[in-house]
Amino acid sequence: MSPPTLAVFKLASCDGCQLTLLDCEDELLGLSGQVEIAHFLEASSAVRPGPYDLTLVEGSVTTPADAERVHEIRAASRHLVTIGACATAGGIQALRDFADVEEFSRTVYARPDYIDTLATSTPVSAHVDVDFELRGCPVDRRQLLEVITAYLAGRKPDIPNNSVCFECKRRGTVCVTVAHGTPCLGPVTHAGCGAICPAYGRGCYGCFGPSGSVNLPALIPVLHRDGMDDRDAERFLHTFNTAAFEKELRR
Amino acid sequence: MTHRGSRVLHVGSLARVEGEGALHLSVHDGAVTDARLRIYEPPRFFEAFLRGRVYTEPPDITARVCGICPVAYQLSACAAIEDACHVTVDPALRELRRLLYCGEWIESQTLHIYLLHAPDFLGCDGAVELARTARAHVERGLRLKQAGNAVLELLGGRAIHPVNVRLGGFHRTPTRHELKPLAEQLKRAADDAWQTVSWVAGFDFPDAETDADLFALAAPGTYAIETGTPAVLRADGTLSTFPLHAFLDRVHEEHLPHSTALHSTLDGRRHLTGSLARFAISGRWLSRTAVEAARAAGLGDPYEGVACRNPFRSILVRAVEVVYAVDEALRIIDTYEPPRHPHTEVPPVAGTGHGATEAPRGLLYHRYLLDSEGAVADACLVPPTAQNQGAIEDDLRRIAQAAIDEHDASDEELTRLCERAIRNHDPCISCSTHFLDLTIERT
Numbered sequence A: 001m002s003p004p005t006l007a008v009f010k011l012a013s014c015d016g017c018q019l020t021l022l023d024c025e026d027e028l029l030g031l032s033g034q035v036e037i038a039h040f041l042e043a044s045s046a047v048r049p050g051p052y053d054l055t056l057v058e059g060s061v062t063t064p065a066d067a068e069r070v071h072e073i074r075a076a077s078r079h080l081v082t083i084g085a086c087a088t089a090g091g092i093q094a095l096r097d098f099a100d101v102e103e104f105s106r107t108v109y110a111r112p113d114y115i116d117t118l119a120t121s122t123p124v125s126a127h128v129d130v131d132f133e134l135r136g137c138p139v140d141r142r143q144l145l146e147v148i149t150a151y152l153a154g155r156k157p158d159i160p161n162n163s164v165c166f167e168c169k170r171r172g173t174v175c176v177t178v179a180h181g182t183p184c185l186g187p188v189t190h191a192g193c194g195a196i197c198p199a200y201g202r203g204c205y206g207c208f209g210p211s212g213s214v215n216l217p218a219l220i221p222v223l224h225r226d227g228m229d230d231r232d233a234e235r236f237l238h239t240f241n242t243a244a245f246e247k248e249l250r251r
Numbered sequence B: 001m002t003h004r005g006s007r008v009l010h011v012g013s014l015a016r017v018e019g020e021g022a023l024h025l026s027v028h029d030g031a032v033t034d035a036r037l038r039i040y041e042p043p044r045f046f047e048a049f050l051r052g053r054v055y056t057e058p059p060d061i062t063a064r065v066c067g068i069c070p071v072a073y074q075l076s077a078c079a080a081i082e083d084a085c086h087v088t089v090d091p092a093l094r095e096l097r098r099l100l101y102c103g104e105w106i107e108s109q110t111l112h113i114y115l116l117h118a119p120d121f122l123g124c125d126g127a128v129e130l131a132r133t134a135r136a137h138v139e140r141g142l143r144l145k146q147a148g149n150a151v152l153e154l155l156g157g158r159a160i161h162p163v164n165v166r167l168g169g170f171h172r173t174p175t176r177h178e179l180k181p182l183a184e185q186l187k188r189a190a191d192d193a194w195q196t197v198s199w200v201a202g203f204d205f206p207d208a209e210t211d212a213d214l215f216a217l218a219a220p221g222t223y224a225i226e227t228g229t230p231a232v233l234r235a236d237g238t239l240s241t242f243p244l245h246a247f248l249d250r251v252h253e254e255h256l257p258h259s260t261a262l263h264s265t266l267d268g269r270r271h272l273t274g275s276l277a278r279f280a281i282s283g284r285w286l287s288r289t290a291v292e293a294a295r296a297a298g299l300g301d302p303y304e305g306v307a308c309r310n311p312f313r314s315i316l317v318r319a320v321e322v323v324y325a326v327d328e329a330l331r332i333i334d335t336y337e338p339p340r341h342p343h344t345e346v347p348p349v350a351g352t353g354h355g356a357t358e359a360p361r362g363l364l365y366h367r368y369l370l371d372s373e374g375a376v377a378d379a380c381l382v383p384p385t386a387q388n389q390g391a392i393e394d395d396l397r398r399i400a401q402a403a404i405d406e407h408d409a410s411d412e413e414l415t416r417l418c419e420r421a422i423r424n425h426d427p428c429i430s431c432s433t434h435f436l437d438l439t440i441e442r443t
């Protein structure tokens, strides 16, 4: 029996999430023995046509061409997993959703008429069915390996839905909000990174997006207490997972 | 079979580059009439949405321009904003930044050497395929890359989009004790780096020469990485520098009406940034080991100020730079004394600031205009690939023409050669911040 096939596709993104796969230095060669890498342009010139057993998609949908391409990718994939904040929540480029994209074009390009872009940056799930969404900007290497091995084994990935606060406790990090009054999105941010920021003495800035149980109305007064005014708090939530936190705000 | 007549070669999506791009070559009656590296990475509008953000945010935000060289973005942003606010960062913190940057150099240059570039020389599709016949080499590459990532993880919290960088320095600085295991890992990496040079020195290099001006930061006394003054080495050997604040007066991005690409020029001429430029401009400041590595690799004597102008040999220069970065990281760890404060305070000042650092792929320039509250009024990012695009296309023309003149190269061969010519420059297409153009080509 031939090994399962793995494909990696990229939409609008920084390449960081697919690079995470290449950053699995200890596991890369082992993994490549268990799957056939059928489409992964960043890593190999060899490209095989679908169907693919497992497809990872990085990046958000921001152009008419990508809005079509994402359907083709879905059609060619048995399981489709989105990796990273761009693919699961629109990424930082979703800041355009709350702005005038034509003005953005004029700001950045000499010939905005040549720019073919959508007014929004949407997650893959807004266009096609997605089997699993892995969060993070970028995704965490261990979680990525868990997702891949889970699909190879035919089970659901074991990715907890709780918040960064849980990981802080597990790591034994003193809470930066309680101890230093540092604004922190840890209570509302999805676990996965291992609570890096508080361990380095800064507040979480939400790069993993909203966790399973988000209580923004409870958090905002704490942010105010820690010195943020409304605009600061809004900016804080409107960064790498802007569209996802916005959805929580409107809930 | 003859290949005369008109033909158009098109590679729809380039492999083993960062980001998305395509290649287009037109040949008419044996003459290359058009060579284009087309960038179709979707626009992400960083320069637009940075407006109105707070001045402390660009280091984290601009990191997301590129997952391959986030530290370059973070440190160019810090340099520019600190410049606007007239702050000089504590020298000990500057050293620590250099250490972090060395981690990115080791990781990213090794990624390029082993995973993206070496397969071209060995006739295979990628590193996984390469591992079937040369497993020990690939394993060495992964080990070396891991050492670079270890530096990023310890100092930055994680390898991609480090969280520990801030204006004025770091959120937290490491203890001497924490750096110890890193030093051990880097000592092993020093061997791997040296072996990498020996390995790539044995590759077969096609003949080619670029006549572009070489453009890199210069910081006499050291191999410029995180600081320096823009320096230009022209093909006739003349070297000149100019102040960083004049960057946008000298480097112009032009929109060519019939091309789908913006081309940047330096004083109206084609220029190239990256390893070849740095080696030519700062080679004499390499560490002793790196100089020896360069000599052993057949690059000549850096103390004599040699330049390597063959883009195919850039892999050699990269390997030498990895030897240097490992050496330099060890030097910094060795002399490290934890600074009194993890960062120098940076209070906001209304004004304009400029910052540039040497991303693995070349000079990365940032400029910010701040108001007195510290809000960003305007941002401009000029990444290396944007600058190199003209030189890359010139390479394509030259290399394709030579192959046609020499032996009437087939379409297949030309395509392969051109893809290699692009990968020579490690173009990081994700970093298309504002040079991108999305017209649909109709041929």
Ligand code: SF4
Pocket (backbone or CB within 6 Å): A013, A014, A015, A016, A017, A018, A058, A059, A083, A084, A085, A086, A087, A091, A092, A136, A137, A138, A139, B064, B067
């Ligand atoms: S989610 Fe973040 S790390 Fe991943 S591709 Fe998008 S910008 Fe890059």
Ligand code: SF4
Pocket (backbone or CB within 6 Å): A164, A186, A189, A190, A193, A194, A195, A196, A197, A198, A203, A204, A205, A206, A207, A208, A209, B163
């Ligand atoms: S603590 Fe928050 S911002 Fe920091 S890496 Fe984790 S999820 Fe991202």
